[in-house]
Every structure is written in structure tokens, then in C-alpha cells.
Amino acid sequence: xxxxxxxxxxxxxxxxxxxxxxxxxxxxxxxxxxxxxxxxxxxxxxxxxxxxxxxxxxxxxxxxxxxxxxxxxxxxxxxxxxxxxxxxxxxxxxxxxxxxxxx
Numbered sequence: 001x002x003x004x005x006x007x008x009x010x011x012x013x014x015x016x017x018x019x020x021x022x023x024x025x026x027x028x029x030x031x032x033x034x035x036x037x038x039x040x041x042x043x044x045x046x047x048x049x050x051x052x053x054x055x056x057x058x059x060x061x062x063x064x065x066x067x068x069x070x071x072x073x074x075x076x077x078x079x080x081x082x083x084x085x086x087x088x089x090x091x092x093x094x095x096x097x098x099x100x101x102x103x
Contacts, residue, residue: 023081074088
């Protein structure tokens with residue numbers, strides 16, 4: 001039973017502090033922070049620069065078509081540097097950001 005309590009007290013993946021690097025650090029800052037904080041800051045950047053798609057915008061990813069608000073435009077230098085293309089599907093964001101996170 002003691003193994004359970006040790007695992008139970010460990011922080012979740014979203015609560016563990018990680019190190020953003022490269023273009024991700026240019027967006028969210030370079031200090032260690034939780035994945036949850038990184039996600040919030042990424043979305044704050046997307047909202048601030050009005051990068052979220054609207055009606056009529058589409059993007060293909062993994063064989064699916066994403067529409068409207070599910071599309072993120074990479075129109076800031078930082079987003080384009082991180083993503084490497086002009087637009088991404090919302091579901092791509094975490095996978096792309098993970099490339100620039102060190103434990």
C-alpha cells in the first residue's frame with residue numbers, strides 16, 4: 001500500500017515544472033514552468049494576436065479536416081518559427097510545443 005501513497009503524491013504531468021527552449025521559450029518565457037502554464041501562455045499569445053481561425057478556415061491534420069476555431073494561424077514570427085508552417089490544427093499544438101520542452 002505504501003507504493004500507492006508515493007505515486008499518489010507525485011505531481012501530475014501538467015503540474016511538473018519543465019524547461020521551455022527555442023521558439024517556445026520566445027513565446028512563453030524561458031523560466032521553468034508547468035505544462036499547464038505553458039499551455040495558458042500559448043493560448044494567450046494566440047488570442048492576443050488573433051491567430052485562431054474563423055468561419056470558412058480549414059486545416060488538414062492526420063487525415064482529418066479541422067474547421068473554424070480549430071485552426072491556428074502561425075502569423076507571428078514566434079509561432080511560425082515553432083510550427084514551421086502557416087497554419088496548424090488545434091490538436092497539433094501540444095505535439096509541436098512538446099518538441100521544445102526539456103524535463
